[in-house]
Amino acid sequence: MHPRFAPVRDCFQDLFASGRETGAALTIRYDGAPAVDLLGGPAWRPDTLVNVYSVGKPVAALCLLLLVDRGRVDLDDPVSAHWPEFRTPATVRQVLSHTAGLPAFPVPRPAEAVADWGLLCADLAAAEPEWAPGTVAGEHAWTYGHLVGELVRRVDGRSVGRFLADEIAGPWGLDLGFGLGPADQRRCADLSYGDPGWPTRIPGEPGSLRDRALGNPAGGLDVAVVNSRLWRGAEVPAVNLHATAAALARLYAALLAGGTLDGVRLFSPELVAEATRVQYDGPDLVLDRRAYWTLGMQWEPDGSWGMGGIGGSSAWADPERGYTFAYATARLAEHDRVDELVEALHSCL
Numbered sequence: 165m166h167p168r169f170a171p172v173r174d175c176f177q178d179l180f181a182s183g184r185e186t187g188a189a190l191t192i193r194y195d196g197a198p199a200v201d202l203l204g205g206p207a208w209r210p211d212t213l214v215n216v217y218s219v220g221k222p223v224a225a226l227c228l229l230l231l232v233d234r235g236r237v238d239l240d241d242p243v244s245a246h247w248p249e250f251r252t253p254a255t256v257r258q259v260l261s262h263t264a265g266l267p268a269f270p271v272p273r274p275a276e277a278v279a280d281w282g283l284l285c286a287d288l289a290a291a292e293p294e295w296a297p298g299t300v301a302g303e304h305a306w307t308y309g310h311l312v313g314e315l316v317r318r319v320d321g322r323s324v325g326r327f328l329a330d331e332i333a334g335p336w337g338l339d340l341g342f343g344l345g346p347a348d349q350r351r352c353a354d355l356s357y358g359d360p361g362w363p364t365r366i367p368g369e370p371g372s373l374r375d376r377a378l379g380n381p382a383g384g385l386d387v388a389v390v391n392s393r394l395w396r397g398a399e400v401p402a403v404n405l406h407a408t409a410a411a412l413a414r415l416y417a418a419l420l421a422g423g424t425l426d427g428v429r430l431f432s433p434e435l436v437a438e439a440t441r442v443q444y445d446g447p448d449l450v451l452d453r454r455a456y457w458t459l460g461m462q463w464e465p466d467g468s469w470g471m472g473g474i475g476g477s478s479a480w481a482d483p484e485r486g487y488t489f490a491y492a493t494a495r496l497a498e499h500d501r502v503d504e505l506v507e508a509l510h511s512c513l
Contacts, residue, residue, distance in 0.1 A: 168512050169200050175508040179501055180204045187353050187494040188501075189214070189409035192509065193417045194487045200509075201410065205353075205494070211339060213352045213406040214492040215390055217473030218305070220405025223340065223415070224312045225260055225439070225460025226431075227327050231319050232256070233435040239459075243311075246318045249289040254297035259304075259311045260459040261443040265293025266311065267302040267450050268376040275383030278398045281323070284381070285314045294373070295449075301457055302449035305377040306384060309342075309401025312460075325399045336425045338415055340407035343399040352406060354391045355475070358497030366474055368452075377450050378474075385474075387496075403473070412479035412490035416470060420481045420488060440469045478502045485513055 165173060172192065179185035187205030189212065191198070203210065231237045237246065239257040243264075244250045254264035269284060270291040277283055288310055294302070304311065313324030320327055325342035333340055341348065357363065363385040367375040383389030384403060395404060414425060419440065423431030431439075439459040448455035456463040461480075463469045470480020470489075475496035481488045489509070491502050 165200055165202075169194075169509070171508040171511055172200050172505060173202060175505050176202050176204065179504075184358070184497070185493065185495055185501060186356065187212075189490075189492045190505065191409040191413035191490045192487055193413050194513075196417065196421065198413075199487070208353065209351075210410065211351055211408065213339070213344070213348060213408060214477065214494055215352070215355060215396075215403075216405055216407055216412070216477035216479070216492055217403045217475050218303075219407070219412065219471050219473040219477050219479050219492075220342070221308050221402055222460040222471050223328065223332075223405055223407075224309045224324055224342070224401035226332060227316050227324050228256070228260065228312050229435060229439050229459060230331055230430065231316065233431055236319050237315070239438075243315065246315055247289065249286070251290060252293045252297060254293070256315065257443065257459070258297045259308075259315070261457045262301045262304050262308070262448070262455075263298050263444055263457070264304065264311065265295045265297045265302075266291055266307050267294060267304045267373065269307055269380045271380075273381040275381055275386070275389050276394065277381040278383075278400050278404075279394055281310070281313075281399060284310050288314075300447060300449060301444045301455055302373060303377070303451050303455070304402065305374075305450060306380065306400070306402050307377075309399070309403070313399065313401045323399060324401050332430060333411075335428050335430060336414065336418060338407075338411040340405060340411045340415075342401050342405060344396045344406055348406070349393060349396045352391075352396055353494040355387050355494050355496055357387065358476075358495045362475075362496050374450050374452065407492060409479075409490040409492040412492065413488045416479060416481040416488035416490070420483060420486075472499055472502070476501055485510070487513075 192200035418425035422433035
């Protein structure tokens with residue numbers, strides 16, 4: 165690690181010394197090159213995979229965007245042009261920007277339903293939207309990956325997990341995926357609660373839109389479920405990407421470079437520009453705050469774009485400052501850890 169970034173290393177080590185962190189990885193690439201690569205926690209290795217929750221949403225979005233870039237889907241196509249059973253009059257762009265009106269699965273389902281792709285997609289296809297598509301946003305917390313992933317499947321024929329492995333992770337050498345096989349499952353870090361009240365606090369008021377969006381299918385905030393073979397082997401692309409921090413930092417470096425990594429171009433610069441442009445600026449009914457949505461990511465007023473996940477993992481690119489940042493944690497808590505690491509990083513720049 166370059167001595168310039170010593171304050172970041174010190175901050176990372178302090179998180180463990182204080183007991184706020186028990187297992188995590190941090191990778192920062194600056195000016196196109198690796199700058200920080202840190203691991204912490206018992207038995208944590210460079211190839212340890214972590215369930216990073218919503219950090220996976222942009223990864224799922226990129227699978228569909230690759231088909232857009234290849235001319236096989238248009239952003240303003242009605243979803244029903246590719247998925248005839250789909251009743252909501254939303255476009256591909258509205259699905260990608262969290263404005264499609266389907267932020268919660270409409271039929272209560274048990275945890276086992278995460279393994280039944282067809283059932284959950286049929287639920288979404290038949291659902292009535294919560295608002296007129298395109299009028300307002302609400303993070304499609306659990307549904308996003310099924311909406312995006314079923315579009316990928318309908319257009320291409322492969323599941324989103326298979327498509328990601330074949331078309332993005334493989335060519336770019338990224339250690340991440342949806343729907344892990346037994347060997348990759350053995351590399352996963354078990355998630356744990358930083359605070360026992362976390363799983364009941366995160367969904368907010370019982371019966372609220374946020375609660376419905378995060379609570380169905382059941383079990384997504386329960387470590388007994390998310391550490392299980394069922395969860396790790398299923399494709400729940402909105403929330404169960406398993407990844408290393410290094411892979412996420414490399415992915416954002418590729419986007420920051422206009423769609424090229426290590427000489428391999430997968431996306432056109434024009435597609436990357438459109439994907440990272442603000443598509444919606446206004447209230448988000450699930451996050452309960454103002455949000456700036458791109459095609460799959462959140463944009464921030466400092467010009468950065470990426471995604472955080474409930475539990476504290478996060479990954480993004482900062483074009484102004486010239487870095488990409490990825491933090492993957494197995495300790496489910498708030499985002500204050502990332503905030504402090506970013507403060508340390510910015511002090512170095």
